[in-house]
Amino acid sequence: MRVLIDTNIMISASRNKTDKPYLAFVKAVSFPNQGVVCDQNLDELRRIYNRKFPDKLDLLQDFLAFALPVLEVVRAPSLDLEAEAKIRDVADRPILRAALAANVDAILTGDKDFLGSGIGQPCIMTAAEFVCGQKTGE
DSSP states (O other): OEEEEOHHHHHHHHHOTTSHHHHHHHHHTSTTOEEEEEHHHHHHHHHHHHHHOGGGHHHHHHHHHHHGGGEEEEOOOSSOOGGGGGOSOGGGHHHHHHHHHTTOSEEEOOOHHHHTSOOOSSEEEOHHHHHHTSOTTO
């Protein structure tokens, strides 16, 4: 399964190696799965760390040293897509574009805009749903 990992999952995974986001991250990058991030996710991750956690940049560097070799990094296409109108937050739309262009099966996120979007393909999943292997309500 190809899984695009959203920024909020990477932030949580980098800060706490015992919670569900970290477990979901590890599962997403472990065979038979393939973890994917888009360039916008990485830029956002760095911006958030610099703004909210400037005293924890060493955590970010350690996490990226572990994560980048096992992730496929894709570019977010600049051409708007019809499907992205379902995402309320305009800043999240390039992430959906990247997911669709990279042909991922799922987006792993805690973002309520993604989770409540009604998008069926790719599947939008929380860390808990991904770790348990099923989407809530299925």
